[in-house]
Amino acid sequence: MPKTKHTVRFMPDGVSVDVFAEAENLLRVALVAGVHVNASCGGSGTCGKCKVKILEGEYEADRSAKISDEQWEEGYRLACRTRVTGDLVVEVPIESRHEKGVLARLRGTGQDHVLAEKHWGAEYETVPPEPLVRKYFLELTPPSEGDNISDMGRLAQALKRDYRIDQVLGEMEMIRSLPKVLREGEWKVTATVLTGRCGNRILRVEPGDTRKNAYALAVDIGTTTIHAQLVNAFTGEKLAKAAEYNAQMSMGEDVITRIVHAIKPGGLEILQKRAVKTVNEVLKEVFDKTGVLREEVTHLVLGGNTTMTQLILGIYPRYIREAPYVPAANLFPVFPASELGIELTPRTLAYAMPCVASYVGGDITAGVLATQxxxxxxxxxxxxxxxxxxxxxxxxxxxxxxxxxxGPAFEGGGVKFGMRASYGAIEQVRINPLDLEPMFMTIGQQKPKGICGSGMIDCIAELQQCGLISQNGKFNRELSGVTWRIREGEGGWEYVLCKAEDSQLEEDLTITEPDIDNLxxxxxxxxxxxxxxxxxxxxxxxxxxxxxxxxxxxxxxxxxxxxxxxxxxxxxxxxxxxxxxxxxxxxxxxxxxxxxxxxxxxxxxxxxxxxxxxxxxxxxxxxxxxxxxxxxxxxxxxRAKKLEETNKLLGEIRRAHPQENP
Ligand code: FES
Missing domain, CATH: 3.30.420.40 (ATPase, nucleotide binding domain)
Structure with a gap:
């Protein structure tokens, strides 16, 4: 359990919530606490509806044109522009809330179990990297009349002496450059060496100590999205990440349709090139973000399901799909990444994570490795x-x-406004069970342009908990008379999560019945x-x-x-x-x-x-x-008990407070 950093108390309901992250956004705290604060721009600071009054405590807040000088003096702030730096007492003003206690009764007073993405590799952070392809700094004794062994022999001797790396072979290109590099570097050089069960190979020699300029790439080849991360292979520092939809998507959303395309004449080549095109795009993004040079990348590791692995490696995938479902191989050798068309030097080596079976691939061995x-x-x-x-x-x-x-629904596929988890994606949603108005936050607190997987989970759960959809995922049509947000759109019944004017879109951002069916x-x-x-x-x-x-x-x-x-x-x-x-x-x-x-x-x-x-x-x-x-x-x-209680309570409240319903 993470350590509580601060406690925030929302008045007048008196709901308290523990905050675990330093400088947590106050709107996110309210959302997790189940306290409804009007918020219709995803936390981008533009709608001005999330005004709250800070009664006491420590915080940091940004000025906003939505708060007058007088209101600022009185303690009003935009929740989405306020960061919690100490224990706080916050009043949710009348325009942002409903009858005291009603929401607390509906939601319960405990905070939701919202989990942030876990940082799995943390325990390794103190262990210095020892990568597959590694740079070694060497100080060689210059040759003399009594010691005139070859340059390559001298290099091999030093590797054995200083690092116990034995029986090395040099790549031809490295040997060609060796005499010049050794003398230019005055016998102080850095050797890039691949060590492994297939022997030890010297890939490159550079003058001087360049160990810190060693970079590696992790690349996840997803059926829907390709992700890359650039790391410093000497220090282990994480430098940049990028992601892009897999360009194979236009040839089918799932692995089966990709295989069907791949076995057509020329199909495998097209699919291979499309995956590589996306890899090159994400690599360009991480290089642009960091200024790291491609020639400084020593190696990359690819992980993907078995079909994606075979497709990017250019391996005919037909027998993955046909009984008895046989993959070409589960283990792959190390090879030059440029052989695939990846825009890296021929010295940069690639390794594909081992697969298990036709439909359980390197993404899973990587996942098990990460989670331990x-x-x-x-x-x-x-x-x-x-x-x-x-x-x-x-x-x-x-x-x-x-x-x-x-299916790709949680990654944004097959959902009308679905998108990858990137800036502008609605990632957390709550719906007020009384007036059926939503509050939500976006990644990067920008105006919304779509909804990602976590937003869809929240949204569908909230729609159900508020009685807006039934257990089969169909909208409760009767409620269209209660809220304008439920309506019959072109694609069927839908709930309007965000109006066009509050978003980056030219139309209202909705969740439709077909979206819910897909999920x-x-x-x-x-x-x-x-x-x-x-x-x-x-x-x-x-x-x-x-x-x-x-x-x-x-x-x-x-x-x-x-x-x-x-x-x-x-x-x-x-x-x-x-x-x-x-x-x-x-x-x-x-x-x-x-x-x-x-x-x-x-x-x-x-x-x-x-x-x-x-x-x-x-x-x-x-x-x-x-x-x-x-x-x-x-x-x-x-859930069954809660559903029953909520329905009963909602019925009572809606009957007792008809004025709450717009
Ligand atoms: S201004 Fe804060 S949610 Fe819109």
């Missing part, structure tokens, strides 16, 4: 929610995996896959000691909301961790420590894969999960 579930006794359920939902259950002694076609199908496939996998080893959700959910949802995930929609099973929230992009994190770890590459290969060989397509019960489980949260409500007893 393979090192602990606790029975852990690891779910990586991407376009393919990949699940691993086990501990340090055994692991089983399965994969389900989930329900996605979460149903993940839940069903977990359920079948557990049953296959004679276990059930109650046996699981730890759940790690990974994926590109956003910076935060609200565990309670994820349970409300049935993406997660109903467990004690403290058992759940949010992994973020564990594939990228695993690739980063493999970039920096060669021992972790060997560990990833061990993980790959340790996992037993179970094929869901031959499971007799998967379809049954999937259909049962096509409900919010599930048709078997006995598996969600707390």
């Amino acid at each position: 579930m393979h090192l602990h006794d606790e029975l852990t359920l690891f779910m990586d929610v991407g376009t393919n939902g990949e699940i691993v259950i086990g501990n340090k002694d055994w692991m089983v995996s399965a994969s389900a076609s989930a 329900i199908r996605t979460k149903a496939s993940i839940y069903a896959a977990c359920s079948v996998l557990l049953k296959s080893v004679g276990l059930h959700f109650g046996d699981v000691q730890k759940i790690i959910i990974a994926g590109g949802f956003g910076q935060y995930i609200d565990v309670e909301k994820a349970m409300t929609i049935g993406l997660l099973p109903e467990v004690e929230p403290s058992k759940v961790s949010y992994g973020g992009n564990t594939s990228l994190e695993g690739c980063r770890i493999a970039c920096l420590w060669s021992g972790k590459v060997a560990e990833a290969e061990q993980i790959g060989s340790m996992i037993t894969n179970i094929e869901l397509s031959v499971s007799r019960i998967y379809m049954e489980e999937y259909v049962a999960a096509l409900f919010l949260p599930h048709t078997r409500m006995e598996e969600f007893p707390l």
Whole structure:
């Protein structure tokens, strides 16, 4: 449990909430506390509706034209422009709230379990990097009449003497440059060496000590999105990240349609080039952000599901799709990244994370490596929610995996205003159950331009909790007479989350019934896959000691909301961790420590894969999960009770306070 930094008390309801991050945004604190503050611009500071009055305590706030000098003197601030730096007492003014206690009764007074993305590799941070491709500084003894061995022999001797690296071979290009570099550097040089089971190779020699100018790239090849992270391979420092939609998307949203394209004449080449084009775009972005030169990158580590791995490596993927579902290889050699068309020097080596089976790939071995579930006794359920939902259950002694076609809904695909978790994406949503008005925050606190996975989870859970949608995801049409936000749009019934004038869009930002259907199908496939996998080893959700959910949802995930929609099973929230992009994190770890590459290969060989397509019960489980949260409500007893209580209370309140309804 993180340490509480500050406490914020919201008046007049008296709701208190613990704040764990320094300088946390006050609007986010209100949102997590379940305190409704009007906020219709996502926290970008432009709507001026999130005015609150600070009664006492320490904070920092930005001036805004939305607050007059007189109001500023009285203590009024924009919640979205205020950072909490001490214990605070805040009054939510009448225009921003509703009858005292009503919301607290509806929401309960406990704060939500909003998890920030966990920083998995933290325990390695104190260990100096020892990458697969590493730079070594050497001071050589100049040749003399009594010591005239070859330049290469002298270099090899020094590597053995100073670093115990034996039996090295030099790359031809390096040998060509060697006589000049040694003398230019006055026998003080830096050698870039690949060490590994296939022997030790000197890739490059530079004059002087250039060890600090060594960089590596972690690249996650997602079916929907490609992410890259640049790190300093000498210090381990994280330098920059970038992400872009995979240019293969126009050739199908899932791996099956990509394979179908790839086996057409010329198809594999087109798909390979498209993935590489996106990789080159994200690499350009990290180089532009940091000023690092391409020639200073020593190596990169790629992680992706098996289809994405084979496609970027240019390997014919047909047999992944045909029974008995055989991948070309699970382990791959180290090779020059430029061979794939990646815009790096021929000296920059690439390594692809090991795969497990046709539908459980290097993204999963990377994820297990990052989360370290393979090192602990606790029975852990690891779910990586991407376009393919990949699940691993086990501990340090055994692991089983399965994969389900989930769809890209949580990454923004198939959702009208869905987008990747990047600036301007709505990431947290609350809806006031009384007037059905939303409050939300965006990533980077910009005007909204779409909604990412965590925003969708929140939004659907809130729509259901406010009675706006029923358990089958359909809008309660009757409420269109109560709020203008429910309406019949061109694509069917929808809820207006943000008006066009408050967004970066030219039309209202809505959540539609087809969006909700897509999300329900996605979460149903993940839940069903977990359920079948557990049953296959004679276990059930109650046996699981730890759940790690990974994926590109956003910076935060609200565990309670994820349970409300049935993406997660109903467990004690403290058992759940949010992994973020564990594939990228695993690739980063493999970039920096060669021992972790060997560990990833061990993980790959340790996992037993179970094929869901031959499971007799998967379809049954999937259909049962096509409900919010599930048709078997006995598996969600707390949600069932809460749903019943909320509906009862809402009915009472709406009858007793008709004036609350606009
Ligand atoms: S000004 Fe703060 S949410 Fe709009």
